[in-house]
Amino acid sequence: MPSLSALYRYPLKSGQVEPLDNIRLDALGLEGDRxxxxxxxxxxxxxxxxxxxxxxxxxxxxxxxxxxxxxxxxxxxxxxxxxxxxxxxxxxxxxxxxxxxxxxxxxxxxxxxxxxxxxxxxxxxxxxxxARQVDTAYANAGEKVHFGDGFPLLLIGQGSLDDLSARVGRPLDMLRFRPNLVVEGAAAFAEDSWKRIRIGEVEFRVAKPCSRCILTTIDPHTGERDAQREPLATLMQYRNVDGEAMFGQNLIAEGRGELRLGMPVEILE
Incomplete structure (x- = not known):
């Protein structure tokens, strides 16, 4: 069964990441995120x-x-x-x-x-x-988001990053993509087919794929842009949907609870 292998919070939008071992969810996502x-x-x-x-x-x-x-x-x-x-x-x-x-x-x-x-x-x-209402094309009335671009949570599979790294030809840091939840033990892009998942006591809806921007080309440690526009250039070659590069899935939590590293990720639908 897939499991939760990393938890990340970003207290300041576009600031440095904060790795976590455990965290509670509130009405806007991870407590204190963005x-x-x-x-x-x-x-x-x-x-x-x-x-x-x-x-x-x-x-x-x-x-x-x-x-x-x-x-x-x-x-x-x-x-x-x-x-x-x-x-x-x-x-x-x-x-x-x-x-x-x-x-x-x-x-x-x-x-x-x-x-x-x-x-x-x-x-x-x-x-x-x-807080802001999440786009009602993908969310229910009353479901809110913090200062994130559009959704409360972002999930990426480690297998998906490994696949992209192999295509680019070098290891890529997951933090280029600024996820909240990283899942290991699933095939590359398995998360694309998930509709509902459960981690611990909390169920999540998979709302929509995440379209990626130029931010992915910035090294999260040095702030330098990649001269070849990687990994965005490679994503556009094989993850292109209507002119946008898709990588990761936006989630909406249906309840409160605690998340901890190592928790199993149950695919409900």
Whole structure:
């Protein structure tokens, strides 16, 4: 039976990964995942590694009790950012087609990020009650998402990455694809045929394949772009659906519970 081989959280959208041994699920996915985001100061437009690869060098970690976030980056002093009150200092932000009003994390965080990224920006946080509706073409009304691009969770099979690595001709780091859940013990792209799975006590719907972008060509450790646009170029050769490269599956959890490394992944449908 397939099993859960890796768990990853990204407290700051487009920031460094946080590997986990166990984590609970809440209404927005993994607790604390993608709850913070950097936006342009002038217009509230979201910023990611697509435009600013150096964002991948920002380490954001929840401090004990989830009352604050610690920011760390090369050449910068550490900064602790207190979670802002839900209805204080609201800022209008845009993420893809969604326009939200979310709490701003204050001037100290804005100054820290602006100095590191070299452009005026702000840090915002999304509380559960201000989260976005998942696209109702794939989700039920009331199912919400954090600052992720569109869905609460992303699953990738280790066999799928191994297949892609063999085609590219070198080992690829799973973190290029920024999954939350990695499953081992299944054939390459077996996850494409799954409709419902169970991990521990939690059932998940497999909503849709994940279309990949230029972010996959950025080395997650150095921030350098691949000159040959790999692995996106190879994905486009054999995982091309209507002009988009598909890799991984977006999930929606149907309940709460805890996930732990090594848990069996049961294919229900």
């Amino acid at each position: 709850r913070w985001m950097v936006v342009e100061e002038a217009n509230g437009r979201f910023l990611t590694q697509r435009l600013l690869p150096q964002m991948g060098r920002i380490e954001a970690r929840w401090e004990e009790g989830f009352g604050a976030l610690r920011l760390r980056a090369p050449g910068m002093e550490d900064l602790s950012v207190v979670v802002p009150a839900t209805d204080d200092a609201l800022r209008g932000v845009t993420i893809w087609r969604d326009i939200l009003q979310v709490p701003d994390a204050g001037d100290a965080a804005a100054d820290w990020l602006s100095r590191f990224l070299g452009r005026p920006c702000r840090l915002v946080m999304i509380p559960e009650q201000r």
